[in-house]
Amino acid sequence: MAVTRDIVVSKDGPSGAGGPSSAGGTPPVVEVRGITKRFGSVLALRGADLALYPGEILGLVGDNGAGKSTLVNIISGALAPNGGEIFVGGEKVHIGSPLDARRYGIETVYQDLALAPDLSVWANVFLGRERIVRGPMRLFGWLDRRAMASEAREQLDRTRIRIDSVDALVGKLSGGQRQAVAVGRSAAWGSRVLLLDEPTAALGVEQQERVGELVRSIAAQGLPVLLISHNLPQVHELCSRVAVMFQGRVIATLKPSESGIDEIVSWITGAALVARKPE
Amino acid sequence: MTAATSVEQAEQGGRASEPEAIGLRAPAFQRILERLGSLWTFGVLVVIVVAFGIAAPSLYTKAAWLSTSEYAVEYLILAAGQTFVIVTAEIDLSDGAILGFSALAGSLLMNNLLNHHVDGGLTTFLGIVVMLASGTGVGLLNGLLTVKLRIPSFIVTLGMMIALGYGATNLLTNGNEISNLPNQVLAIGTDSVLGGWLPIPVLVALGVALVLGLVLGRTRFGLRTYAIGSNRLAARRAGVAVNRHIVWCFGLSGFLAGVAGLMVTANLSTASTIAGQNDELYAIAAVVIGGASLFGGRGNIFGTVIGTAVIAVLTTGLVLANVSAFWQYVAIGAVVIVAVAVDQVRTRTAD
Numbered sequence: 001m002a003v004t005r006d007i008v009v010s011k012d013g014p015s016g017a018g019g020p021s022s023a024g025g026t027p028p029v030v031e032v033r034g035i036t037k038r039f040g041s042v043l044a045l046r047g048a049d050l051a052l053y054p055g056e057i058l059g060l061v062g063d064n065g066a067g068k069s070t071l072v073n074i075i076s077g078a079l080a081p082n083g084g085e086i087f088v089g090g091e092k093v094h095i096g097s098p099l100d101a102r103r104y105g106i107e108t109v110y111q112d113l114a115l116a117p118d119l120s121v122w123a124n125v126f127l128g129r130e131r132i133v134r135g136p137m138r139l140f141g142w143l144d145r146r147a148m149a150s151e152a153r154e155q156l157d158r159t160r161i162r163i164d165s166v167d168a169l170v171g172k173l174s175g176g177q178r179q180a181v182a183v184g185r186s187a188a189w190g191s192r193v194l195l196l197d198e199p200t201a202a203l204g205v206e207q208q209e210r211v212g213e214l215v216r217s218i219a220a221q222g223l224p225v226l227l228i229s230h231n232l233p234q235v236h237e238l239c240s241r242v243a244v245m246f247q248g249r250v251i252a253t254l255k256p257s258e259s260g261i262d263e264i265v266s267w268i269t270g271a272a273l274v275a276r277k278p279e
Numbered sequence: 280m281t282a283a284t285s286v287e288q289a290e291q292g293g294r295a296s297e298p299e300a301i302g303l304r305a306p307a308f309q310r311i312l313e314r315l316g317s318l319w320t321f322g323v324l325v326v327i328v329v330a331f332g333i334a335a336p337s338l339y340t341k342a343a344w345l346s347t348s349e350y351a352v353e354y355l356i357l358a359a360g361q362t363f364v365i366v367t368a369e370i371d372l373s374d375g376a377i378l379g380f381s382a383l384a385g386s387l388l389m390n391n392l393l394n395h396h397v398d399g400g401l402t403t404f405l406g407i408v409v410m411l412a413s414g415t416g417v418g419l420l421n422g423l424l425t426v427k428l429r430i431p432s433f434i435v436t437l438g439m440m441i442a443l444g445y446g447a448t449n450l451l452t453n454g455n456e457i458s459n460l461p462n463q464v465l466a467i468g469t470d471s472v473l474g475g476w477l478p479i480p481v482l483v484a485l486g487v488a489l490v491l492g493l494v495l496g497r498t499r500f501g502l503r504t505y506a507i508g509s510n511r512l513a514a515r516r517a518g519v520a521v522n523r524h525i526v527w528c529f530g531l532s533g534f535l536a537g538v539a540g541l542m543v544t545a546n547l548s549t550a551s552t553i554a555g556q557n558d559e560l561y562a563i564a565a566v567v568i569g570g571a572s573l574f575g576g577r578g579n580i581f582g583t584v585i586g587t588a589v590i591a592v593l594t595t596g597l598v599l600a601n602v603s604a605f606w607q608y609v610a611i612g613a614v615v616i617v618a619v620a621v622d623q624v625r626t627r628t629a630d
Binding site for chain 1: 494497498499500502503505506508509510512513514516517518519576577
């Protein structure tokens with residue numbers, strides 16, 4: 001159980017949908033309060049709260065339809081919420097698009113990775129924020145390929161990702177390597193927080209382990225990670241805290257050091273809610 | 280820890296490891312095919328140049344070079360624009376029609392200006408502006424219809440091809456051709472450099488190919504063109520303005536159709552209502568022979584130049600070898616199919 005737990009966690013027992021968290025110590029890097037989202041007549045989120053602290057790996061779990069993806073999509077700017085507030089570094093922000101989210105330092109690794117298989121590793125790392133040469137050729141958007149290749153190399157090395165050549169086409173990489181590129185790319189750009197949506201769903205056991213190590217090393221460098229996953233053993237092993245969603249709310253935040261997988265499951269299914277609700 | 284992995288995840292793991300096992304199967308074979316990449320079409324070009332040279336030594340004369348290269352001009356210019364469109368996983372069936380329409384529109388204006396005794400230089404300038412602007416305009420319209428109405432570009436440009444190529448072009452001049460053109464325009468078609476070896480239209484076509492090759496291969500615009508064709512969603516998420524980019528690519532294709540229209544008009548000293556008809560087929564064939572994928576993300580201008588050269592040499596070579604002109608079509612059609620078949624094998628092994 002060599003999990004990094006040397007992280008300041010300022011609050012949260014299984015206390016249910018709690019209020020804003022500022023209870024002492026480090027302020028959250030990203031916090032959402034009372035987020036609601038409606039799809040037609042379906043209320044996907046009914047006031048979800050979540051706070052992410054520096055250097056932590058926060059697991060976000062819940063049954064299908066509990067609202068995990070919706071919440072993540074709202075934080076990453078892919079969806080607009082109907083209500084609620086988002087705070088980045090303590091300031092209230094409006095995230096209207098994925099580009100907005102990025103501007104606030106929120107990087108997302110999507111389930112389907114969002115890589116272009118016909119482009120090289122460095123081109124994928126820099127897509128959308130290409131380095132352009134100085135001088136007159138700048139006018140034509142002339143790419144500084146050498147700079148991008150060497151920077152991509154450095155970025156991936158920093159996250160301990162082993163890719164033989166950053167000139168290789170992403171389509172020629174293995175599933176695990178692609179995952180590593182996607183995570184490494186976002187980690188390199190994410191200045192504040194990294195959102196991982198089911199990063200290991202398509203991977204073999206060994207590669208899941210490797211991605212786990214990667215996530216751990218990213219968090220160890222101080223970048224908090226929000227990990228959305230169905231893989232409870234992995235969540236339990238990796239995360240310092242686990243937020244459980246149920247019917248559009250975060251109903252509990254547990255510490256794996258105190259709660260077993262069984263307890264997490266009982267919150268996911270709502271059983272714990274029934275058992276613990278005397279009111 | 281992983282011992283606790285649930286059955287569901289184990290299943291997913293098993294599924295995911297499958298493609299990798301396939302990928303490992305034949306690295307040597309795979310690498311050879313990759314290396315061959317776009318080069319194998321270059322090999323085909325060399326083979327047919329040698330083969331036709333043996334069958335008809337007159338292929339190696341200046342006259343044969345001039346007729347081959349001048350024949351290739353309009354296809355190369357169209358195919359260069361078509362490459363950008365195809366790399367984004369779209370298609371432009373209307374570039375031949377745009378060629379005919381813009382050439383006739385510009386020529387109609389020049390004819391009228393000459394009839395009003397306007398200076399030939401000014402007339403030429405205005406005529407060229409109209410050709411390029413009308414080509415670009417129709418191209419941009421193609422792009423806008425494609426992304427705004429979310430209609431497949433195959434349909435949009437098919438409609439444009441029919442409406443423009445067979446309808447609007449004839450409406451402009453009641454089906455008549457225009458031969459009353461300023462000398463400056465005709466000079467474009469007759470002048471040449473390098474002791475007559477490099478006619479101006481050929482020079483223009485090669486210049487277009489060089490510039491667009493650099494744009495596609497070395498600039499941000501080019502990189503994003505590949506990204507859009509390779510994974511549109513990924514490009515969008517990376518912050519690429521996908522729709523606007525696609526509109527620009529269609530605009531570029533239209534602009535080049537205007538350039539090609541000017542070259543054809545200058546070369547023939549006439550703007551005809553059937554100019555450019557079916558050109559899109561050869562342009563697409565050239566791009567595909569050059570190694571581009573109609574699913575986007577792959578292709579380059581060098582390949583397109585080779586593809587165009589293959590078509591042009593086949594055409595001239597068969598004529599010089601006294602083979603029935605109808606065999607040209609059979610040969611070119613076969614090359615297109617073989618090129619894509621080889622490409623399929625290549626990608627299947629690579630994935």
